[in-house]
Amino acid sequence: MYVAVKGGDAAIAAAHRWLAHERRGDASVPELGVAQVEGQLALAVDRVMAEGSCFDRSLAALAVKQARGDLIEAAFLLRAYRTTLPRFVAALPLETGLMRVRRRISATYKDLPGGQVLGPTFDYTHRLLDFALAAEGLPPEAPEEDAADGATMPRVTEILAREGLMTRDAAADDAAPPDLTREPLAFPTSRPARLQALARGDEGFLLGLGYSTQRGYGNAHPFVAELRVGECEVWVEPAELGFPISLGEVTVTECQMVNQFGGSRGAPPQFSRGYGLAMGHNERKAMAMALVDRALMARDLGEEATAPAQDEEFVLLHADNVEATGFVEHLKLPHHVDFQSELEKLRSIRARWERERDAAMPEAAE
Amino acid sequence: MIRRAILKALAIPGHQIPFGAREMPLPYGWGTGGIAVTAAILGPRDVLKVIDQGADDTTNAVSIRRFFARVAGIATTTRTAEASVIQTRHRIPERPLQEGQVMVFQVPMPEPLFRLEPRLAETRRLHALGDYALAQLRLYEDIAQQGEAGSAYNHPVMVAGRYLMSPSPIPGFDNPKLHMSPAIMLFGAGREKKIYAVPPWTEVRSLDFDDHPFAPVHAAQGCAFCGSTASYKDEIVADDAGGRVFVCSDTDACREGQE
Incomplete structure (x- = not known):
């Protein structure tokens, strides 16, 4: 006699207990502290902040720990928390030109005001596993402070814009910026909404799409005008005060890509820009974002849009990894009711097909 | 915001209303749209039933029921007759619904035309024009090639003679229960950020042809x-x-x- 399955409640409770046990791992090894994650897995924390669109390193570090290092799960935890927070004011536009720069490179000029600053980068490391790190030795020496620290570093794109060779982005208007988390994307989108979607978009997805534009799918000829990482001051201007006040600093990575643009009847031939900004130190994300941003301008610039990266519905509706992972992984949930109707449908169609085949058989034999 | 979207949806039966879906403590795909709608309509005297695949004791139904019991302090039940709000995934209860009851459907893809036209800008235009030739053509081809409609679940319905609507992935067996139901039918798609509704006593017809009437298995x-x-x-x-x-x-x- 068949007995119906029951006990979902008990199974869930048991699964949660097991998960907590697995998360802790071998109890003879010291537990990982949130401060350790924040300080020593900093780039994982930065990625979670960017995709969770919430600037809080210690919460992001907690999310990484809770998610057992699953960064998409961690971004989701952070977003679910973020959505409960009140929103009291929109900050003034971030002045990245005044950034306290830790790293700044331009691929378009050999030297430029402010200079090239390599900063903490993997770029010229030799990718050889460093077995000394496994030995947990003394901390490395602190880097020397550069005497020239604090020099102004004008944006490279501004140098080109002053010469009239680069399109200038429209100045910020007084209209409140769109908020994707309050108002869903509507197509066709505006650039601010697109940039917002890309900024919280999945690094891997944008990386693949950005890469595709370099390989001919989207006709990109990009140069990194500038990539900078550092701290920017966040200013807000509460209506009741009437003057701006500083809230503190955030670490951001900004990338400005220069691309060719042939010009049109209304606009002279100029460079166009692709823009990428990511919370924390995340160069790959900012660069991929800048490539995709530029690709998505195809419609605005009257270019032919034939590549996936130029299709805003395709790009923006599939870039969010919390949404994507939810829909892909929901296939794990029971679907036996739908499957049952599919099964019965297939049997019915199959029976008709067999009847018709059998009816046709005698003629075929003749 | 969600309540306003629900009212709008009830005023235009079958029409998809965009809303600013928020991240839920449960993943997209697990019923976030349904959870948002349920959370927006629950009152202190409501009694909530949650089913998944028709059953109250499937893991996700258990999880969502527990969630509302915990965060809303709401009374829950497994009995259809006692429930004032029923959140569901993939089924409509067998027991006929009563006036005053609200069904909340979890919807993965609110756009009934998405397999035929994935671009939302385009499907929006088709809905505005009431141009459902794509769906009718697909149905015609299915009947011509295999003798019957190809969709066994999530078979599209015409609501009040105006909008083509996804009934959510319920089996065709349940489609007739939407027609002239005394209950309010609310549909929430969290990831796709759409809410739509069928008000009580509304005509809901499964897409078919006069000579090939809708015939669920x-x-x-x-x-x-x-x-x-x-x-x-x-x-x-x-x-x-x-x-x-x-x-x-x-x-x-x-x-x-x-x-």
């Missing part, structure tokens, strides 16, 4: 527990020798049938 056997031949069935693989047992998918209706 029914199980060949009665329920192994309650004997019902009228209910939708789960097919359980009983052994390695091709043995099959059919039982009611709606666990509450089956309990009533056994009593």
